[in-house]
Amino acid sequence: MKIPEPRGPISTALFGVLPEEPGTAGNTLQALHRMISTRLAATPDIIEDDDLQLTLFCLYELHYSGLEGVSDDWEWAPGLIQVRHLLEGPFEAALRQAAAEAAGEVELPAGAGATSDAVADVLFGLAGRDTGPSLSRFVAKKASMDQLKEFLIHKSIYQLKEADPHTFAIPRLSGRPKAALVEIQADEYGGGRPERMHSALFARTMRGLGMADEYGAYVDAVPALSLAAVNMMSLFGLNRRLRGAITGHLAMYEMTSSQPNRLYGNGFRRHGFDAGVTHYFDEHVEADAVHEQIAGRDLAGGLVEAEPHLLADVLFGATAVMAVDGRLSAHILQSWENGKSSLRAAVPAAA
């Protein structure tokens, strides 16, 4: 994707150094490191810090489809990985705190070694008590055309590379959880048919509303929270030690998907859009009812059976989605109910 507009001194410094060759940027990276340390000490909340979340988003992007005009050699440049680590530590800590607050008391399966059924039970229980304000009901009943576009803009940050963060976890798993993840991902990637890839279906929905469908086209428009939701997946997917969290994340994502997607589709149908536009949502009603069973029982549950000490991280990943996505939904709803845009103030409303 194109390098986005900077959102503060740190992203400005990063975007200044990336067009150079990695070998020549030592001093600039050290300066960047110091700026981040200072900012981390001062930021009230890293999850909603625009400059830090955009910086992290672009650092992760080097591991996906890259940034235009930036050498691929940066991906594993030690100085830049150090910068990423510097951001990841406090980001993970903030996510753990937010997840714990969102989850409250979680009733854990009794005894040592939870079975996969017990893990699935706990996860379905958590998904079922998610009582936050309902963005999907608003989209179904009330959202205006501009609000539908805003909704797609927020989602586009992830959905145009849908499934990619979790794919990083495949080689970190073995046996039953690995087979489960591959089965889910094969479906996400269209079962061999590129036009049926979920990211391709989402792009089709965007085109149906006359919107740009290139990956990253709307990064400048979304608030830090929308970037944080995707950065969380990259953090979990790219760090082997967090393999429990990425499986919990996927399980919760799937378990809270089927019914909201039915309602999202209804919102677009209400505005007269046909199956070409709603196919993305309709597909998820059916697909995620399959995926939630496999992700809860075979993926997350199977991983806990194989590595019982990962139960806490499975729950962390699951409750972190509830926390961050819940906060994003609340922000969007609150903006709309006050007659405002949920996008960044500096950016004109949806294209």
Add this chain to the structure above:
Amino acid sequence: MNQEPAESSIVVCPDGPLIVRGDFEIVTPSGEPVPRERKTVALCRCGASAIKPYCDGTHKMIKFRTEPPAS
């Protein structure tokens, strides 16, 4: 009994659908294929799905239980 794993399997999900995996077809009583978009499917068994024969997760909202309540 054949010791090889069967070609297909049906996973009986507690309080949820039947996950069918492997080599099979889904047909109407007259033998017409039911549209199918994926290899592994979840078949509704609570009766409340809006996309039958497939599951759409509604069993969670109606608190469908596959085990009789403990007395």
